[in-house]
Structures are given as C-alpha cells and as structure tokens.
Amino acid sequence: MTNIFAIVLAAGQGTRMKSKLYKVLHPVCGKPMVEHVVDHIETLNVERIVTVVGHGADKVKEQLGDKSEYVLQAEQLGTAHAVQQAEEILGALEGTTLVVCGDTPLIRPETMKALFDFHTAQKAKATILTAVAENPTGYGRIIRNEGGQVAQIVEQKDATFEQQLVKEINTGTYCFDNKALFETLKLVGNDNAQGEYYLPDVIEILQKQGEIVSAYVTNDFDETLGVNDRFALSQAEELMRARINERHMRNGVTIINPATTHISTDAIIGSDTVLLPGVIIEGKTIIGEDCTIGPNSHIVDSKIGNGTTVHSSVVLNSTVGDVTAIGPFAHLRPESTLGNHVKIGNFVEVKKSTLGDDSKVSHLSYIGDAEVGSNVNIGCGSITVNYDGKNKHKTTIEDDVFVGCNTNLVAPITVRKGAFIAAGSTITKEVPEEALAIARARQENKLGYVNKLNSK
Numbered sequence: 001m002t003n004i005f006a007i008v009l010a011a012g013q014g015t016r017m018k019s020k021l022y023k024v025l026h027p028v029c030g031k032p033m034v035e036h037v038v039d040h041i042e043t044l045n046v047e048r049i050v051t052v053v054g055h056g057a058d059k060v061k062e063q064l065g066d067k068s069e070y071v072l073q074a075e076q077l078g079t080a081h082a083v084q085q086a087e088e089i090l091g092a093l094e095g096t097t098l099v100v101c102g103d104t105p106l107i108r109p110e111t112m113k114a115l116f117d118f119h120t121a122q123k124a125k126a127t128i129l130t131a132v133a134e135n136p137t138g139y140g141r142i143i144r145n146e147g148g149q150v151a152q153i154v155e156q157k158d159a160t161f162e163q164q165l166v167k168e169i170n171t172g173t174y175c176f177d178n179k180a181l182f183e184t185l186k187l188v189g190n191d192n193a194q195g196e197y198y199l200p201d202v203i204e205i206l207q208k209q210g211e212i213v214s215a216y217v218t219n220d221f222d223e224t225l226g227v228n229d230r231f232a233l234s235q236a237e238e239l240m241r242a243r244i245n246e247r248h249m250r251n252g253v254t255i256i257n258p259a260t261t262h263i264s265t266d267a268i269i270g271s272d273t274v275l276l277p278g279v280i281i282e283g284k285t286i287i288g289e290d291c292t293i294g295p296n297s298h299i300v301d302s303k304i305g306n307g308t309t310v311h312s313s314v315v316l317n318s319t320v321g322d323v324t325a326i327g328p329f330a331h332l333r334p335e336s337t338l339g340n341h342v343k344i345g346n347f348v349e350v351k352k353s354t355l356g357d358d359s360k361v362s363h364l365s366y367i368g369d370a371e372v373g374s375n376v377n378i379g380c381g382s383i384t385v386n387y388d389g390k391n392k393h394k395t396t397i398e399d400d401v402f403v404g405c406n407t408n409l410v411a412p413i414t415v416r417k418g419a420f421i422a423a424g425s426t427i428t429k430e431v432p433e434e435a436l437a438i439a440r441a442r443q444e445n446k447l448g449y450v451n452k453l454n455s456k
Ligand code: UD1
Pocket: 009, 010, 011, 012, 013, 024, 052, 054, 073, 075, 076, 077, 078, 079, 080, 081, 082, 101, 102, 103, 104, 138, 139, 140, 141, 153, 155, 169, 170, 171, 172, 197, 198, 199, 200, 225, 226, 227, 228
C-alpha cells in the first residue's frame, strides 16, 4: 500500500519484566514479541516500517534484520518522544502512519487493516484502536465527551477514581495523518505523573484543534493484550498457542490436547497428522501428512516426511523421511538425515549421521559422524567409536550390512557392502564386501569345572 507507513515502538527497557532480556525480545510461542508485530505489519505491505530502538538496540536490530528501518531513541522519555525519533525518516512524507507498540504481539494484521480502513472512511486526522477490558488496570483509559467522541486518553497513573472505572482502553495502536502527527508531537508536554511525553496526548491536542479524531473499537480484548510483566507474557503465550493450534486443527491436523501442545508460529504441519499430548514443535519445522507425533516429543527446526512416527523423542535440526519410526526415547541430534522406512528405536542417539532407506537401529546404540547406507541392520548396543579424545572420525557403513549386537566400530572405519559383523566385535580394520568380520576372544568351555569348584 503506497503512502502508508508504520512505526513500531521498541525502545523501552521493560522494567516490569524484571529481566536481563529487553522486553520486546521476550518470545511468545518461540518468536520475540516485536518480531510478531513487525511480521504482522509486513503482511499489510506498507511502504516503510520504522522501528524505534533504544534499550538493547543492537539486539533488536539483529533480530529483525532488514525487515525494518531503525531510529534510535537514546533516552526513553515516553511514547510521544519515541515516535518523534522517526521524523528524520518519515517527517516530510504525505500519507498515513500506523503506530504499534512492540509489546502487543497478538494484534492481528486484519485488525490493523480494519483500523486503517475505518480511519480512512472517517477522514480522521487520528484514529485509536480501543477495546473493552474486563480489568482495565494499567492501560490508558478512553475518555469520551457527551457526544461520544474521544476527548482524551488518561494513563492509569494520572486517572481520577471515576476515570479508573472506565473499561474502554487504549490498545497502543493508532493511525495518524503523517504530517499532522509530527506537527502535533511538537506540542506534547510532559506534565504528568510519570514526567513522560505521552503519545496519547496527540489525540487530545488534535481534538481541541477541532480536527476529526476517531476510535475504532475491536471486540476482542485478548488480541490487544499489552505485555508488561511475566504474568501477561504467560497470558500472551496461552492466547497465541490457542490461535496457532486452532489454525492447524482447521487445516486438518488432529491435536488431542491443545493445552499441552506447543507449536511455533512458523511450523508447517500436513493434514491427518496427529499430535498427541506433550508435543513441542519449535522453529521452522515442517511435518508431513499422516504422521503421529508424541506423546511427549520435542522437534526443533527439522523436516519430517509423511507417515512417520516420533514417539517420546527429541529431534533437533534434522531431516527424516517417510514412514520412518523414531522412539520411544530416541535422540536425533543436529545434522542427522534419515531416509524412508527407517527405524530408530529406544535409547538410540544419532548425531550428524545419515541413514539410508530401510535401515534399522532398534535399540540402545550410538551412531555419530556416520554415513550408513540402505537396508543396514545395526544390532542392539552397537557404537560408532567416533572420538579419540581429540578429534572426531567418520564411520562408513555401505548398503546391506549386518552389524551384530554390541559391536564397536572404531573410526575412521569402513564396512563394505553386504558385510556381516559378528556380535561383540570390536572392529578396527576395514571389512571387505560380503565378508564376515569377527573380532572377539574365542570362547573356551571347561567341562565339569563347576562341580570341581563346588567340591572344594
Ligand atoms: C501504553 C500507553 C497506554 C496503553 C498501553 C497499551 C502511553 C503513554 N501509554 O502504556 O495508553 O493503554 O500502552 O498497551 O503511550 N517505548 C519506547 N520509548 C519510550 C517509552 C516506551 O519505545 O520512551 C515503547 C516500549 O518499548 C513499548 C511501548 O513503547 O513497546 C509502550 O510502552 P509501555 O511503557 O509498555 O507503555 P504502557 O505503560 O503499556
């Protein structure tokens, strides 16, 4: 949309969070609050997005990258002062400016768009997004005159007892005529309980100047939640979680217990996949169709094919094929790649390894820095001995190999196609194609020895 700009306020420390992490960087469903806000604005295709940074400026910039332009508010003198910092970028432009706080991650782009459309239809100089709160404590209150028009916004700390009873609140999201905004900001003072320059005062000033000032009331207070402390953070997390889960359920994913299912904003899940209780899906994870995930699985930044099961297991930054079974109690560490019809069973750890189609590691094994072909069977308790105390070494196991139980493969090592390793072997030399390798002490039976011992 041309001649439409956005300013995101993100310079505050967030004292009430009592945190070393700057407030707007606190994640909600895995994504920092301010990034939710910027991502939502991005979907509106505005011409420019300017984020006001201050506390933790470098960290905020690093997080948002080139999604936004930045201005620095060196001292946090209030929200009006924060917006004023954007004058150097936007001040001379004709158009409409959307202002959103970096601590309101739940406001949907649809609501911002509705606010903008209402503002345009009203031909207003300023329009605030308001909502009716069950408990308005902490928010600025919307004070309307007899005619029902917005007269002013009063902050909690400046409100009289009567004003505190008002349930209509300022969500901190506004549309302004851009020129009028920067003109009026010059007139805002700081004679109030907090000694700050309040952005909401722009509304009162414009109103008194006889300009059209309007309010767009959204009927969903939850969406406008401002996160100032950890309690509100937990509420935001719960609301966002419910929203994400609902989207997946409407797309054909079964979620048995949404209250215990955590899915990141950016995850993609195919239809007819079932998420059992206790599942956490983080980052840019992609899960195919017809999978069963859980109970109790944790999947981070991974790609899982179709028809695969991940039972009570951890999968980190890995790729898993179709109709593959993982767990219970397996651990796929970063950079692992599993083919189709693979089985990784209980108490198996795989690290930075590749396993081809139809290969199986069913119980109690460690596979690290290994390249395993297809149709390989690795018996219970087998280990790739990849670390000599200084360096990591590679194990190569070609197709159709059978590794007997309790085998140590001392890397660097190669086991050629179709080879067979006897149980209990410690393999230190290459095993040729289709050879039997046996590397263990021979068994000796001493007949009658037990009787002899007992008769002593
Ligand atoms: C603000 C509004 C209040 C509204 C509420 C909605 C003001 C004065 N009050 O209150 O009417 O109901 O949001 O959630 O605007 N910030 C800066 N620089 C500053 C101060 C703040 O960038 O100097 C940023 C903060 O990082 C934050 C946002 O502005 O993202 C809002 O500031 P905050 O202190 O949270 O304001 P509230 O007290 O919640």
